[in-house]
Amino acid sequence: MRKTASSIIILTMIFLAACQSNRGENETDNLFGFPQAAAGSGDAMTDAKSAFRSGQYEDAYRLYEGLARRAPDNAEAWLGYAAAADQLGRFRTADAAYGQLFRLRPRSAQVHNNVGYSHLLRGDLQNASRHLETARQLAPLSSVISNNIKILQARRANSAKESN
Numbered sequence: 157m158r159k160t161a162s163s164i165i166i167l168t169m170i171f172l173a174a175c176q177s178n179r180g181e182n183e184t185d186n187l188f189g190f191p192q193a194a195a196g197s198g199d200a201m202t203d204a205k206s207a208f209r210s211g212q213y214e215d216a217y218r219l220y221e222g223l224a225r226r227a228p229d230n231a232e233a234w235l236g237y238a239a240a241a242d243q244l245g246r247f248r249t250a251d252a253a254y255g256q257l258f259r260l261r262p263r264s265a266q267v268h269n270n271v272g273y274s275h276l277l278r279g280d281l282q283n284a285s286r287h288l289e290t291a292r293q294l295a296p297l298s299s300v301i302s303n304n305i306k307i308l309q310a311r312r313a314n315s316a317k318e319s320n
Contacts, residue, residue: 204236213243224253231260235270242274250274265295273304276311284308 204219217240223233238253254274257267272287288308291301 201232201236204233204240208236208240208243213240216240217244217246224256228256229260231257231264231267234260235266238274239270242270242277245277247274247278263294265291265298265301268294269298269301269304272308276304276307279311281308281311281315 200219200223204216204223207213207219208216216236220233220237220240223230224237227233234253234257238250238257241247241250241253251274254267254271257264261267268287268291272284272291275281275284275287285308288301288305291298292305295301
C-alpha cells in the first residue's frame with residue numbers, strides 16, 4: 157500500500173511538472189498542447205480552452221464536441237475533444253477523435269504526444285511509449301513531450317518496483 161501511495165505522489169509531482177511550459181519559446185501552456193486563451197470571451201473555442209485549463213472537463217468536452225461536429229476538418233477542435241474525453245475517462249470517444257486527428261494531421265507531434273498521454277492514463281505503457289517516441293522524433297525539442305516521456309519512465313520504474 158505504501159508503494160502505491162508513494163507512486164501516486166511521484167506521478168502527481170511529475171504530472172504537475174509536465175504541465176509547465178516555457179512561454180515565449182513557441183511552447184504551449186499545458187500538457188495537451190493548448191495555447192493560452194482568455195476566459196469568458198463568448199467564442200466557443202476560447203471558452204472550451206478556458207474550461208479545459210480550469211479543470212472543467214465536462215464543459216470543455218461539450219464545447220469541443222460541438223465545435224468538432226460543426227467543423228469536422230478543425231483539428232484543434234478534435235484535439236480538445238479527445239483530450240477532454242481522456243480526462244473524463246471516455247477512452248472510446250478519445251480514440252475516435254484521435255482517429256479523426258490522424259486523418260487530418262498524420263505526422264503531428266502534438267497528436268502523437270496526446271495519444272501517448274492517453275495511453276499513459278489507461279496504464280498502457282507499450283502504446284504510450286510508441287506514440288511518445290514518435291512525437292519526440294517529430295519534435296525533439298518539445299518540453300511537453302519530454303515531460304510526458306519522464307512520466308512514462310516513472311510509471312515503468314514504479315511498475316518494476318511493484319512487481320518485485
